[in-house]
Amino acid sequence: MTGLEEVRLARAAWSRLVEPGDVVAGALVASLGPVEALAWLRSVAAEGAAGAPVAAGGLDGLVGTPASRRRLGVAVGRWAPRLATVDPARELRRVDALGGAVLIPEGPGWPGRVGDLGPSGPMCLWVRGRTDLDALTAPSVALVGARASTAYGDHVAGELAAGLSTAGWTILSGGAYGIDAMAHRGALATGGPTVAVLAGGVDRLYPAGNARLLAALVEHGAVVSEVPPGSVPSRSRFLQRNRVIAALGGATVVVEAAWRSGALSTAGHAAELLRPVGAVPGPVTSAASAGCHRLLREGRAVCVTDAAEVIELVGPAAAGPAVRTHEAREVDGLTAEGRLVLDALPLRRGGELAHLARAAGLAEHEVLAEVGHLELAGLAERDGPGWRRRRSPARGS
Template identity: 50%
Template sequence: MIRGTGASEEERRARAALTRIIEPGDEYGGRWLRELGAVELLGRLTAQPYAPGALAGASERRIEGLRVRAASAEPERDLAAVDAVGGRFVVPGDAEWPRQLDDLGDARPVGLWVRGRPDLRRWALRSVAVVGARACTPYGAHMAADLASGLAERGWVVVSGAAFGVDGAAHRGALAVQGATVAVLACGVDAAYPRGHAGLIGRIAEQGLLVGELPPGAHPTPSRFILRNRVIAALTRGTVVVEAEYRSGSLVTARSAQRLGRYTMGVPGPATSGLSAGVHELLRGEAVLVTDAAEVAELVGDIGDLAPARRGPVLPRDLLDPVSTRVLEAIPPRGRGATGREVAHGAGTAVDEALGRLYELHSLGFVERHGDRWELAAGATHRPNARRGGA
C-alpha cells in the first residue's frame, strides 16, 4: 500500500535501503543524506571500489561497516514485506510525512515504516505522548489509562512506545474508548515486541498506527529504544510522563520534547516513591504538573480548551454575605445560646442589625430561637477554619 507520491520511486528505494544501513538518529548519516541526497549517498556506499574520502567526517573503519550493511540491503524485499502486512514506507516529501519531524535536523528519520489505515501526518497534528515506567505501580497504570482515555475522548491521538507498564496502559486506555493511538516501535512494524504485547500491538495495527524507523524484520536493541524516544517527542505536541525513575528512557523523551520546544508534563506521585522521583525532578524544572486529561488538553490544545475550575464543595453558609457570616459565628456552640445583644457584641454590629440577620438565618435553617436566646440549629456547627483568627 503506497500513500503519497512526493518522492520519486528511486529515492524511496534508496531511503528504504538506508534504513538498513544507517542507525536511527545517526547525525553523520543525516548530514550526508542532506548534502548528497538518498540516491547519491547509497551510490557512494555501494560503489566498487570505494573512493576514499567520498564520505567525510567518519573513520574508514566505520564507513567499511556501513558498506558491509549496504551490500546486503534489499529495499525491494523490504518494501514488499511491509506491503504484505498492509503497511507502507513514508519519506520526506510525501503528503503523509509529519513535517514536525524536520525539527530533529540531521537526526531526522531517513523514513518511517507505517502500518495501519489512518493518515500519520493528520493524526500527528493533534497528538500527545504518554510515557512512563515499565515496572509501574497500579497507580501509574491507572493514571496512564485514565489520561489516555480522557484525551482520546477529546479527539487527541495518544502516542506511546508499546512497552510494558505505562506505555501499554496508555494504549489500552485509548483503545477502550475506541480512540486513536500510535505505537512508535524500536523494531520492524511487522514484529510484535515485546512478545507479551502481541495482542495489543495487533489491536493497534487494526485500530491505529504502528510506526518505526527500522525495516521489516529488524530487531530492537537498548540503543534503538533510546533513539526511538526522540521520534515520540518530535511527533507530538507534548509529552506526559507518568512514573519514571531518575534513570529512565521516559525522561529522555521528556528532555527531547523540551529541547524541541514541545510541552513537557508530569503526573506527580508519592514523595517517597522512587518510581516518581524522575517525574518530580522534571516538575522542579520546566515541566508542568497535570493530573487529568482536561489539564493536558488545556496546555497543548487551542484557545478555549480550558480545564474546569477546581474547588471544594460549596456549602450553604459559603453563600452568606459577610455580616450574616459574622453574626452566625458569634453564636456559641450548641447548648449555650446567646441573646441578641450578646450576638451583636460578638459580631461587632448594632443590635437591630444583628437581630435582623438572626431572623434571616432562622428562616434559612441556620439558627433556632428559644425565648430571648439564639442557638445554632442542628447541622450548623462552626467549621474550625471559619472562626476568625483560626488556622
C-alpha cells in the same frame, strides 16, 4: 519509477545505512536530497576513501571547514560497511507484504511535526496499520512510563488513555510492558486509535508478550518505526525511539517512572522540542513514581492528575469550557466581617446585638448590616431579641 518512489527507495536505504539520530546523515540528505546523497555516498565509498577527506558538489555548506570535512569523512567510514547489504526494494516489498508502507517527508501521510527534530529526525517511517500518520497523530498525546509499573500506575495509565481517547486524542506510546501497554489498552477499550513507536523493525512485534496487543494496534491505529524491517531493538535504538514519540505527540505525559527511566528521556526530548510535558504524581513511598516526582521537583513537568488536566496541558484553547467544577460553598461569598459575625452567632439561643458585637470584634452597626446579609444568605435567623446560626455548612479549618 516515479521521482517520489525513487526518493522513497533512497530514504529506505538511508534508514538501513545509518543509526537513528545520525545528524551528519540528516544534514547530508537535507543538503543534497536523499537520492543524490546516496549516489554520492556510493561513489565516495567506491573510491575506498573511508576516513579520508571528501569533496563533492553541493557540499560546500556542509563541509566548509576542515573540521566538518573530517567529520563527514568519519561518517562515511561508518555508513560504508553497510552499503553492501542495503536492498531497499526488497525491504519495501517486505513491509508491503505486511500491509504496511514507508512514509517519507516528501510523500502523503507524513506527520510534519516530526520535522521539528531537524537533521536528527527519521529518514523515513516504516508503518503497519493506518498510513495517514499525519491525520492519525494530529491531536495526540504520548503516554509513557515504566515497564515495571505498579497496579496504581496501570490503573492511572488506563484511565488517562481512555479519557483522552474519548475526548478525541490519539494515544501514542512505545508498545512496551507496563505503562505503555496500559496506555494502548485504555485507548483500544474506548475504540479509539493508538500508535506504538517501536525501537526495532515493524515486522517484529516486540516485546513478544505484547504481540497480540501490537497486532490489535495494527488493526486500530498503527505500529511505527524509523528502522527497517529486521532491525533489532537495541539499547541505543530504544533511546532514539523516544525522541520520535516525543516529536509525534502534542504533549508527553509520564505516568510512572523510576528515578532512572527511559520515560524521562522521552520527557527530555519533548521539552527540547518545546512540547508540553506532564507528570502524574504518585505515592512518595513508591519507587515507580520517583522519576515523575523528580520531573515535578526540577520544574521539568507540570503536575497532571486526570485527562482534563492533560488536555489543558496540550493547549488551553482545546480545553473548552471549565474542565473541573468545584462546588462553591455559601460562606465563600462572605466578606471578612460577615465571617466574623457568622462565627459569633450562637448555635442554639439567639445572641443579642451587644453580645454579637463583642464576640465578633465589630461595631454594633456593622453587626446589624452583616447579620442582615447572613439572613438573606440563609445562614442566620432571628431568635427572640437576637440572632442565631442557621444550619451550618461543614466547618473548614
